[in-house]
Amino acid sequence: MTDAAQDIAGNAPQGGDGLLAGYIGYGMKRAMSIVQADLSRVLADYDLRAVSFSALSIIVGEPGLTQTQLADALQIERSNLVTIIDELAGRALIIRAPVAHDRRRHALMPTTEGRKLAEAAQHSVAQHERALFACLTVAEQAELQRILQKFRLAAKS
Amino acid sequence: MTDAAQDIAGNAPQGGDGLLAGYIGYGMKRAMSIVQADLSRVLADYDLRAVSFSALSIIVGEPGLTQTQLADALQIERSNLVTIIDELAGRALIIRAPVAHDRRRHALMPTTEGRKLAEAAQHSVAQHERALFACLTVAEQAELQRILQKFRLAAKS
DNA sequence: TATTGTTATACTCTATAACTATA
DNA sequence: TATAGTTATAGAGTATAACAATA
Numbered sequence: 001m002t003d004a005a006q007d008i009a010g011n012a013p014q015g016g017d018g019l020l021a022g023y024i025g026y027g028m029k030r031a032m033s034i035v036q037a038d039l040s041r042v043l044a045d046y047d048l049r050a051v052s053f054s055a056l057s058i059i060v061g062e063p064g065l066t067q068t069q070l071a072d073a074l075q076i077e078r079s080n081l082v083t084i085i086d087e088l089a090g091r092a093l094i095i096r097a098p099v100a101h102d103r104r105r106h107a108l109m110p111t112t113e114g115r116k117l118a119e120a121a122q123h124s125v126a127q128h129e130r131a132l133f134a135c136l137t138v139a140e141q142a143e144l145q146r147i148l149q150k151f152r153l154a155a156k157s
Numbered sequence: 158m159t160d161a162a163q164d165i166a167g168n169a170p171q172g173g174d175g176l177l178a179g180y181i182g183y184g185m186k187r188a189m190s191i192v193q194a195d196l197s198r199v200l201a202d203y204d205l206r207a208v209s210f211s212a213l214s215i216i217v218g219e220p221g222l223t224q225t226q227l228a229d230a231l232q233i234e235r236s237n238l239v240t241i242i243d244e245l246a247g248r249a250l251i252i253r254a255p256v257a258h259d260r261r262r263h264a265l266m267p268t269t270e271g272r273k274l275a276e277a278a279q280h281s282v283a284q285h286e287r288a289l290f291a292c293l294t295v296a297e298q299a300e301l302q303r304i305l306q307k308f309r310l311a312a313k314s
Numbered sequence: 315t316a317t318t319g320t321t322a323t324a325c326t327c328t329a330t331a332a333c334t335a336t337a
Numbered sequence: 338t339a340t341a342g343t344t345a346t347a348g349a350g351t352a353t354a355a356c357a358a359t360a
Contacts, residue, residue, distance in 0.1 A: 018230055019218040020211055023286055024298065025192040027305040032189050033232075034312050035182040051350090054177060061176035067319065073175055075190075077352060082320060096319095104318040104359045129180055135311030140304050141181065147293060147301045148184040154292030155191050208327095225341060234329060239343060253342095261336045261341045 035132065042128045046121045047091075051076070052084050053121055059094050059108045060118040066105045093117055192289065199285045203278045204248075208233070209241050210278055216251050216265045217275040223262045250274055 020026040036050065043053050051074065058073055059065065067085060071078035085108065088094045093114030096106035110118065133141050177183040193207065200210050208231065215230055216222065224242060228235035242265065245251045250271030253263035267275065290298050 019215055021306070023282065024290060024302055024305075025189075025196055025286060027302055027309065028185060028189050028192060031305045031309050032182075032185050034309065035185060039182060049349095058176055068317085076350095078318080079320070079322095079353085080351065085319095102318085102360070106319075125180065129182060132312055133181060133308065136304060136308055140307070143300060144304045144308075145181050145184055147297050148181075148188045149178070150297070151290065151293055151301075152184065152188050152191065155289055206326095223341075224343095233327095235341080236330085236343070236345095237328065242342095259337070259341085263342075 035129075038128055038132050039125065042124050043121060045124065046117060048117075048121060052088060053118075053125070055081070055084050056088055056093060056110070056114060056118045057122060059088075060110045060115050063109050064097075064107045066099070066107065068105075070108060088114070192286075195285055195289050196282065199281050200278060202281065203274060205274075205278060209245060210275075210282070212238070212241050213245055213250060213267070213271060213275045214279060216245075217267045217272050220266050221254075221264045223256070223264065225262075227265060245271070 039050055043050060048056070054074055055070060058070060065073070067081055068078050071081045074081070085094070085096070089096060092111055095109050095111060097109045099105040099107045136144065196207055200207060205213070211231055212227060215227060222230070224238055225235050228238045231238070242251070242253070246253060249268055251265055251267050254266045256262040256264045293301065
């Protein structure tokens with residue numbers, strides 16, 4: 001541990017947090033990866049990925065959406081939604097129901113089982129998120145959410 | 158617009174922001190995608206991706222790191238760092254310098270051109286980040302950063 | 315002609331295992 | 338034996354183009 005690399009590395013900034021900590025985006029990215037890892041862990045119990053959890057939750061909350069509408073809500077390409085819907089439909093969590101007067105579209109409807117799974121998963125996710133953010137005060141959590149929403153609405157795109 | 162899907166979609170939550178807005182993680186993810194898109198746009202002017210910008214910045218700030226150390230700092234696998242270093246070295250922005258007494262390791266050193274590019278890119282990124290977050294008050298920006306850092310340090314893993 | 319769902323495809327990102335050369 | 342860098346590869350995630358059915 002006497003070579004130049006180690007000497008210089010030893011002089012690195014205190015926090016152990018690197019030279020990019022000055023950027024807000026950096027902090028958000030690192031925080032995100034923690035949240036995503038936690039989310040993936042929780043959803044694994046339900047055999048769901050983050051995106052299929054989101055899709056199922058939206059279908060349960062707004063039954064009757066078409067695939068194009070759901071893809072817009074999820075901000076993904078509708079071509080990439082197909083396999084997600086295939087997966088959820090294959091597990092009988094949702095069905096592709098026909099839409100009156102337009103046989104091109106599918107109305108996405110949750111099954112009873114889909115509703116039950118969504119509610120259980122949502123409960124679990126909310127619970128784990130509460131635990132994950134317990135290191136922040138309730139005021140800080142609220143403030144974080146408020147600031148993020150303000151940013152999101154103002155800066156969108 | 159008279160079919161069931163549209164009727165129900167019309168009843169969606171006010172903000173236009175979906176049913177998942179209750180989760181902090183959801184807000185962070187959406188905010189992140191805005192920040193990342195902005196960052197990619199800025200760095201395109203320098204032919205850098207986010208990860209190569211981070212790598213170059215760290216090498217400039219802490220010259221002499223080995224690839225394994227840099228991979229740890231970037232939180233990526235060292236196998237995936239190879240092509241990033243290849244790219245930076247191929248553009249003569251950094252060099253793989255030999256390390257005394259250990260011929261396995263490479264000390265990553267910026268060239269003069271690398272230092273200049275890093276500084277220019279950093280300036281540009283900081284400027285664009287300031288503009289992007291101008292929709293928040295200075296106090297909100299500071300609070301966001303503080304809360305994110307507190308979360309990151311407490312919740313890490 | 316335009317739109318919906320779909321298929322095919324390509325490109326990036328990420329994770330793992332195994333190799334080589336050095337230690 | 339263990340470590341640093343490297344290669345190869347496989348799996349996600351994502352974006353684009355084109356097609357069939359339908360409007």
